[in-house]
Amino acid sequence: MNSAKLSFVLCAAASSVICLGIYISSRARKPEPRGWRFDRAKCGDYPDELCAALFEGKAAAAVIGAECEQTHGPETRGGEGEGEGGEGEGGEGGETAVNCSRLLAAHNYITETLSREEADFPLAYILTVHKDLPTLEWLFRAIYAPQNLYCIHVDNRSSAGFRRGVQGLAGCFPNAFLASRAERVVYGGFSRLQADINCMEELAPSPVRWRYAINLCGQDYPLKTNRELVRLLKTQWKDKNITPGIPQPDHVKQRTSHVHREYISPTESYVIKTPARKSETVPHGLKLYFGSAYYALTRGFVDFVLRDKRAKDLLQWSRDTYSPDEHYWVTLNRIADAPGADPNAEWEGSIRSIKWLDQTRVAHNGCKGHYVRNICVYGLGDLEWLAQKDSLFANKFEVNSHPLVAQCMERWLRPRTLSQSEVPIRQGWRIKNSACFFDIENNDCNR
Known part of the structure; x- marks a missing residue:
């Protein structure tokens, strides 16, 4: 081969290597979807148009959001305990008093009743919580209204820091308080039901003329x-x-036919099914039903729960059953003479939307976030599904794991809230930067 041909071959080979390198490099750099130019250095303030696109199910927005969460999100996810009764987390909340003015300003709390209709129909909330102060505060500002009442039950197993943080949050609002009697809640145990009863006992005598009581856990959010x-x-x-539910199905009858005990140790807690069968029959010949542990109850019905002998006897009988909150409310609401009762009700009334793992491709299109105990913690790709639901609330959310989900949910709900107002809108009620999550420990806006 002469020198001219050799030079040509070497040049062509070098060009091929260079071109291949450029091609591989261009393939490795994924271009941003057309229609948005999103600086990932500013991911803390997620653009409104991207949130809107996510609720419309546009995949390109989810790609940008997912990259943003991976780049700027926390290194680890939240705890794996259930929102209703897992282990408490330490290091949340501080020793110093909360700066309430800074809290209200940082999170644009609505401090005035927005309509006469709402003023005449106050609600009472029961929140049973044990961890994750940022998510709780995000929920609280979404449901807060000055005419309502809020009883917060803090699990006795929660860290001292978390309790201080919740106490500091409640202390900023005259219509919010911590339950004075706290239970050590065990998931699936009687203690979870008792926690709601404790709050009801304090809400019942209130001079506020609340009309309904609604119970939530700390990882819910209103729709x-x-x-x-x-x-x-x-x-x-x-x-x-x-109280959505049906007559007790055969597959859950062992929950009430056998004696169950709460097991608690320094490191874990759960409910144990014993071989012993319950000797007592259901009091007053009541027919057991099975349904949701979450409800919206009239004030008259709450008074009935606290005073009626049938309700008290059923509560006592339920102490050694499994997950009694899934039969207690729904059973009492089928008693014909109970206030607000509906003896013929079934699954009417969608209290909460949940993506259960075993319902994938049956009731939903799969979880786009991650699962905790077979319940989806929502990711950005779940927003379209949530926007289409007609439920009152949805579960489950984690601000630290999916901060952009939290931002978009706020930006979806708050404008609708303000659009329904009959009073002049204050500028401080508008969401300015929902990437800011108030750090109660440092009395500042934490990004």
């Missing part, structure tokens, strides 16, 4: 505004309780 909730309860339910 409706306060005014939409009020209208639904006034018009569709008309002083009826919402």
Whole structure:
């Protein structure tokens, strides 16, 4: 081969290597989807148009959001305990008093009743919590209204820091308080039911003329505004309780036919099914039902729960059953003379939307976040599904794991809330930077 041919071959080979390198490099750099130019250095303030695109199911927005969460999100996810009764987390909340003015300003709390309709129909909330202060505070500011009441039950197993943080949060609002009697809640145990009863005992004598009691855990979030909730309860339910459920199916009868015990140790807790069968029959010949542990109950029904002998006897009988909150409320609401009762009710009334793992491709399109105990912790790809649901609330969320989900949910709900107001909108009520999650320990906005 002469020198000219050799030079040509070497040049062509070198060009091929260079071109291949450029091709591989261009393939490795994924271009941003057309239509958005999103600086990932500014991921802390997620653009409104991207949130809107996520609720419309546009995949390109989810790609950008996922990259942003991976780049700027926390290195580890939240705890794996259930929102209703897992282990508490330490290091949350501080020794110093919360700067309430800074808290209210940082999170744009609505400090005035927005309509006469809402003023005439106050709600009472029961929040049972044990961990994750940022997610709780994010939920609280979404459901907060000055005419409502809020009883927060903090699990006795929670860290001292978490309790201080919740106490500091509640202390900023005259209509919020911690339950004075706290249970050591065991998931699936009687203690979870007792926690709600403890709050009811403190809400019942309140001079505030609240109309319904609604229970939540710390990882819920509303899908409706306060005014939409009020209208639904006034018009569709008309002083009826919402306790979705059916007659007790055969596959859950062992929950109430056998004696169950709560097991608690320094490191774990759970409910044990014993071989012993319950000797007592269901009091007063009541027919057991099975359904949701979450409800919307009229004030008259709450008084009935606390005072009626049938309700008290069923509560006592339920102490050694499994997950009694899934039969207690729904059974009492089928008693014909109970206030607000609906003896013929079944699954009517969607209290919460949940993506259960075993319902994938049956009731939903799969979890786009991650699962905790077979329940989806929502990711950005779940927002379209959530926006289409007609439930009152959804579960489960984690602000630290999916901060952009939290931002988008706020930006979806708050404008709708303000659009329904009959009073002038204050600038401080508008979400300015929902990437800011108030750090109660440092009394500042934590990005």
